[in-house]
Amino acid sequence: MKDDVVICRCEDVTYGQIVEAVRSGLTTTEEIKRILRCGMGPCQGRTCTRLITRIIAEETGRTIEEIGRPAVRPPARPIEIGVLAGRSDEENR
Amino acid sequence: MRRTADCVIIGGGVVGSSLAYYLAKRGMTNCVVLEASYLSSGATGRCGGGIRQQWSTEPNARLAIESMALWKGLEDELDRDIEFLQGGYLVLGYTDDDVRQFEANVELQRGLGLDVEVLTPTEIRDRAAPGLDTRGVRLATYCSSDGSANPFLTTQAYADAARRLGVEFELFTPVGRVLVEGGRVTGVETERGTVSAPVVVNAAGSHSLLLARTAGIELPITPWRREILVTEPVERFLDPMVISFSFGIYFRQTRHGAVIGGFADPDEQPGFNQTSSLDFLTTMSRKLGRLMPRLASVKIVRQWAGLYDATPDGQPILGHVPEVDGFIQACGFSGHGFMIAPKVSSLLAQLITGERPDLDIDRLNLRRFADGATAGERSVV
Numbered sequence: 001m002k003d004d005v006v007i008c009r010c011e012d013v014t015y016g017q018i019v020e021a022v023r024s025g026l027t028t029t030e031e032i033k034r035i036l037r038c039g040m041g042p043c044q045g046r047t048c049t050r051l052i053t054r055i056i057a058e059e060t061g062r063t064i065e066e067i068g069r070p071a072v073r074p075p076a077r078p079i080e081i082g083v084l085a086g087r088s089d090e091e092n093r
Numbered sequence: 094m095r096r097t098a099d100c101v102i103i104g105g106g107v108v109g110s111s112l113a114y115y116l117a118k119r120g121m122t123n124c125v126v127l128e129a130s131y132l133s134s135g136a137t138g139r140c141g142g143g144i145r146q147q148w149s150t151e152p153n154a155r156l157a158i159e160s161m162a163l164w165k166g167l168e169d170e171l172d173r174d175i176e177f178l179q180g181g182y183l184v185l186g187y188t189d190d191d192v193r194q195f196e197a198n199v200e201l202q203r204g205l206g207l208d209v210e211v212l213t214p215t216e217i218r219d220r221a222a223p224g225l226d227t228r229g230v231r232l233a234t235y236c237s238s239d240g241s242a243n244p245f246l247t248t249q250a251y252a253d254a255a256r257r258l259g260v261e262f263e264l265f266t267p268v269g270r271v272l273v274e275g276g277r278v279t280g281v282e283t284e285r286g287t288v289s290a291p292v293v294v295n296a297a298g299s300h301s302l303l304l305a306r307t308a309g310i311e312l313p314i315t316p317w318r319r320e321i322l323v324t325e326p327v328e329r330f331l332d333p334m335v336i337s338f339s340f341g342i343y344f345r346q347t348r349h350g351a352v353i354g355g356f357a358d359p360d361e362q363p364g365f366n367q368t369s370s371l372d373f374l375t376t377m378s379r380k381l382g383r384l385m386p387r388l389a390s391v392k393i394v395r396q397w398a399g400l401y402d403a404t405p406d407g408q409p410i411l412g413h414v415p416e417v418d419g420f421i422q423a424c425g426f427s428g429h430g431f432m433i434a435p436k437v438s439s440l441l442a443q444l445i446t447g448e449r450p451d452l453d454i455d456r457l458n459l460r461r462f463a464d465g466a467t468a469g470e471r472s473v474v
């Protein structure tokens with residue numbers, strides 16, 4: 001079933017869930033991210049955002065440009081708290 | 094888009110959405126919520142989701158305690174999982190000031206019927222937060238009925254329930270101006286035309302300041318950036334939200350397993366800046382690693398920032414303004430608007446539908462600042 005295809009692998013969100021969200025009135029990647037968590041996992045949407053945008057486009061008939069991309073939040077890659085804490089300790093010395 | 098309504102609400106955060114729901118529930122269904130972007134795009138979607146009843150002023154404490162009564166039934170009432178959890182709040186005290194302030198807080202809170210305990214460092218580790226490094230901690234106050242909820246799901250649930258009752262939500266529709274004629278509000282102007290209404294509610298978060306100005310009202314609200322971050326999900330190890338005013342931190346573990354938290358930078362400048370800083374990332378990591386050593390190997394996946402709409406006394410501005418009839422304020426939440434939204438919105442719904450609010454909100458009227466309001470909230474992170 002296409003509905004069961006996993007689109008966001010980090011948070012285990014399926015095609016069917018995303019289509020349902022769009023049909024309920026969530027028409028931007030930002031909104032879908034906030035309700036379904038897709039794009040909030042370790043990869044921060046690197047793989048799924050493009051797919052989700054395409055699903056929204058298919059469902060709403062809007063273009064990829066109109067839909068827009070969710071804000072990219074730092075850090076660019078997940079970093080361990082201990083590593084960050086260590087660095088700032090050195091800076092403070 | 095409706096061109097006339099009984100009530101226009103500016104802002105689709107938790108306050109605007111919950112107010113729409115409580116108004117509709119009371120029978121005022123011809124309401125329109127106008128949101129500049131999407132639901133929860135403001136402070137609500139950026140907040141920590143903590144629900145605390147332990148406050149230092151009576152109005153805040155009462156609003157929070159009575160909100161908790163509503164929070165408990167909210168998932169049933171709105172028929173939606175909003176990740177509501179009563180994991181408690183642990184407030185850590187390090188200084189003489191903390192100890193003195195906590196005494197006064199506990200007396201006030203117990204007087205209002207709140208079950209709040211005072212814990213020693215050993216009790217903290219044994220009962221509330223295993224693994225917490227309590228070096229320097231003198232004592233903590235702990236209220237096990239405090240909790241948290243997911244802000245996106247809560248706001249969405251309120252909005253969907255309001256929609257089912259007939260309220261219209263217009264997203265991506267910024268209000269440019271509040272319209273006033275002869276000392277009465279008549280509606281609002283948007284890029285998509287005007288909406289006429291005898292009641293307009295200003296629930297636009299920090300931007301309430303700017304909207305009020307279009308109606309000639311000056312609100313004593315200062316926007317402050319507050320940064321926050323979240324880790325990858327880890328196995329459950331922490332039930333309560335841990336906060337400290339003197340150490341400057343708050344953090345909790347979400348139901349999803351992630352740790353979410355932040356602190357207020359004392360050097361922050363007022364303004365609408367919502368960018369993220371590397372300073373915050375490193376300082377917050379140091380604070381988290383110091384208090385919860387087990388988090389050292391846990392990764393931070395995302396940081397962002399939102400705005401506090403701070404008032405001089407740390408309490409919201411609610412209700413009528415003297416100069417413009419029908420223009421209702423629901424703003425100035427000073428960093429704790431998520432938790433008190435259910436009660437605040439219920440009270441404002443009573444006020445707007447012509448009933449006497451079942452809790453005195455008159456002392457949270459804008460007038461109090463002209464009268465020189467001083468007694469401020471001390472328990473703000």
Ligand SMILES: Cc1cc2nc3c(=O)[nH]c(=O)nc-3n(C[C@H](O)[C@H](O)[C@H](O)COP(=O)(O)OP(=O)(O)OC[C@H]3O[C@@H](n4cnc5c(N)ncnc54)[C@H](O)[C@@H]3O)c2cc1C
Nearest residue numbers: 104106108129135136137140141143268298399430431432
């Ligand atoms: C980092 C951080 C952590 C926090 N942690 C907590 C916490 O743990 N617990 C807690 O209770 N509170 C917390 N808060 C505070 C809480 O987020 C806010 O008090 C609460 O969300 C306020 O909700 P609101 O609906 O009033 O405002 P907002 O959520 O800001 O909503 C206002 C809405 O108005 C819209 N708007 C603005 N201008 C216009 C316009 N011209 N026309 C139409 N719409 C407009 C905005 O887009 C926005 O969506 C925190 C805040 C921050 C920033």
